Amino acid sequence: MKSITPLQKARYEYQPKLPTALQQDIKHIIAVRGSATESFADQQEIKQLFTHTYGQPIVSFEAGVSAMNFEAIKVGVILSGGQAPGGHNVIAGLFDGIKRANAGSKLYGFLGGPSGLLEANYIEITSDLMDEYRNTGGFDMIQSGRTKLESTEQFDRVLENAKLLQLNALVVIGGDDSNTNGAVLAEYFKSKNSPIQVIGCPKTIDGDLKNQFIETSFGFDTAAKTYAELIGNIARDASSARKYWHFIKLMGRSASHIALECALQTHPNVCLISEEVETKKMTLASVVEEIAQSVMKRAEKGWNFGVVLIPEGLIEFIPEIKQLIAELNDLVSEKSSEFSIITDIDEKIHWIKNHLEAESTAVYASLPKEIQLQLILDRDPHGNVQVSLIETDKLLASMVSSYLEKAHREGLYKGKFSPLGHFFGYEGRCAFPSNFDADYCYSLGYTSFLLIANGLTGYISSLRELQRPASEWIAGGIPLTMMMNMEKRHGERKPVIRKALVDLNGKPFQHFVRIRERWAVENDYAYPGAIQYYGPTEVCDQGTLTLSLEKNR
Missing domain, CATH: 3.40.50.450 (Rossmann fold)
Known part of the structure; x- marks a missing residue:
């Protein structure tokens, strides 16, 4: 039984x-x-x-x-x-x-x-x-x-x-x-x-x-609330220990709805929205700078801790990375026999750099070595990069660390930066x-x-x-x-149900925009706690904040 x-x-x-x-x-x-x-x-x-x-x-x-x-x-x-x-x-x-x-x-x-x-x-x-x-x-x-x-x-x-x-x-x-x-x-x-x-x-x-x-x-409601509980717990821990920056990657390959909803529920210091990154044509460097500026401003207050939310599919929305991935897919596919016989990892990376266009070569070279490897080794059955397996949290943490080291050498930053990476995905898919x-x-x-x-x-x-x-x-x-x-x-026009991305003119995102600058430098974390099933309806039966904002409630 x-x-x-x-x-x-x-x-x-x-x-x-x-x-x-x-x-x-x-x-x-x-x-x-x-x-x-x-x-x-x-x-x-x-x-x-x-x-x-x-x-x-x-x-x-x-x-x-x-x-x-x-x-x-x-x-x-x-x-x-x-x-x-x-x-x-x-x-x-x-x-x-x-x-x-x-x-x-x-x-x-x-x-x-x-x-x-x-x-x-x-x-x-x-x-x-x-x-x-x-x-x-x-x-x-x-x-x-x-x-x-x-x-x-x-x-x-x-x-x-x-x-x-x-x-x-x-x-x-x-x-x-x-x-x-x-x-x-x-x-x-x-x-x-x-x-x-x-x-x-x-x-x-x-x-x-x-x-x-x-x-x-x-x-969506359950998953976002499950992740929000975990994020709130981490934010509380960060406020208690006061020594870690937590980089949290959240499920959402094509759209950033989960990241946005979790941000509305928990008030992180930084939340990246893939659709905004793409619309603004932000480079990887500018994304890193946005996070680093929050780190530096908080350090001035003696707060060497914080929370960053990252959508799973972010990397594909950064135009230069999107172009790099497209070139890599074509390159490894067209020259698969030549590429596959190279066994040494460093030689593989060197071969890639010599076969990319100049702009993509520069972008590829700027990435940490472990990310360079993930881009060329982890491929799906069709030969494409498995973006969901790229550790974007670690990529950004590493690049922010490099940015801060440079700022420290220039006398612009005197804080301490200890990043930790997380990925919340499967934890929310089968919750009650x-x-x-x-x-x-x-x-x-x-x-x-x-x-x-x-x-x-x-x-x-x-x-x-x-x-x-x-x-x-x-x-x-x-x-x-x-x-x-x-x-x-796959090279053909097909009828498909259109994916709904985050509407940058929509009320949930606009509400987020109005308050995120304060979150970036203050300790304004919210702690949703665990999902409640029994009790007052205002505690147990409410839908997402996204839905409430969209419906003017």
């Missing part, structure tokens, strides 16, 4: 809150359809690619009298991509919805993500199994995977396996790439005259799957979901069932007005094609 902690047991018994419209008997919920929609951009191209599913209306669910008969159905569900707190509750909401409509309905979980679809590797999700995972973190009930569904052969196999199981619908729980796959699959099924529906759910702790109808992706994420995810799953019940396909489950209490949320769905544009992938 599995070991169960008191908190685990209590969370199993937590009853997620639903929007009022979804609290009705199933036969008293109706779908209200709006006007036709179009894609975010590249309308004509996307319309030609999605002839069967383009232009569908936005849907919202309201109280009313439904004339539908709820026959028993079979639904498949997959978890796709990296873990995010709340995934199990999406499945729970979906499970409860189909069972309340008809107890004879069945839910199948495909194991290991999309590969489970291809291999017909699945389990039936029963009440006993579901009850073991309600309100818990992780994706361990059916696991996840990153297999991409791209080829006609793959689509044929998925359709064949879905038919063997007699599925009525498939729910894809994932991020922008996974939901792009879902949109393509929905179109493919339609083109084959298959009635199997495809519904998506917005998942990613990075927070980059969002728009006016997807106000946040699930897992916050009450917000537990409620949000359950409602997303329940809404997915309603989209299926109303015969819709090619939609993503949506909840709006998330700054309000859960009872006031507006449930519905938007067409996946509405979120798309065309982007160049």
Whole structure:
């Protein structure tokens, strides 16, 4: 028998809150359809690619009298991509919805993500199994995977396996790439005259799957609060020991939403925002100088300690580093045979310097040796630099140290600088979901069932007005094609759901800009503490500060 902690047991018994419209008997919920929609951009191209599913209306669910008969159905569900707190509750909401409509309905979980679809590797999700995972973190009930569904052969196999199981619908729980796959699959099924529906759910702790109808992706709230607790603990330790500068790298490969949210919650001395760095065309040297200036000003007050937050993908947003990485990828790919026969590390570095353009050679030479090595040795199966493995925290700490040594020699700096590096990533992906994420995810799953019940396909489950209490949320769905544009992938233009980066004109970032100069030189740290599950609603049920600022609360 599995070991169960008191908190685990209590969370199993937590009853997620639903929007009022979804609290009705199933036969008293109706779908209200709006006007036709179009894609975010590249309308004509996307319309030609999605002839069967383009232009569908936005849907919202309201109280009313439904004339539908709820026959028993079979639904498949997959978890796709990296873990995010709340995934199990999406499945729970979906499970409860189909069972309340008809107890004879069945839910199948495909194991290991999309590969489970291809291999017909699945389990039936029963009440006993579901009850073991309600309100818990992780994706361990059916696991996840990153297999991409791209080829006609793959689509044929998925359709064949879905038919063997007699599925009525498939729910894809994932991020922008996974939901792009879902949109393509929905179109493919339609083109084959298959009635199997495809519904998506917005998942990613990075927070980059969002728009006016997807106000946040699930897992972002919990992950940001988990990291913020750790950052607050480190800030308190720094204030106590008064001798370390902590450089903290945070998850967020393409967008800096997590870094920004954690900064708003904890008030670090420096928080770098990748999108701002790119827009301002900041060099690596100017990024280093920004941090060093905070160190120097605080040292004048006798404060030789501090906290710096760094987005995981920062290095790719620094224009000169972005250019260097592009050149390295091309160089190592084009001359792989010549490069691979060099065994001595120093010779490899020397060879790289002799084959880069002059500007990139200078940038490469300015980097610490360990970073030079990471740029040429750690590569993915496609031959590209694995940016997430580059220790940006150590890179910046090392370069700030060099900057301060020079300032010390020139008599401009008399403080002490002892840096420590951290990376907070996996710590937040499978945490117990916050009450917000537990409620949000359950409602997303329940809404997915309603989209299926109303015969819709090619939609993503949506909840709006998330700054309000859960009872006031507006449930519905938007067409996946509405979120798309065309982007160049592997040399070809492909339809994809656009990633949402930090809006530099948005209220959360502008609020951050107004107060960060004070944070840089003062001890104004905030300590969010651990996520609370039981107590006053203002302590336990609130969403992120990003969401509050965006919604004018």
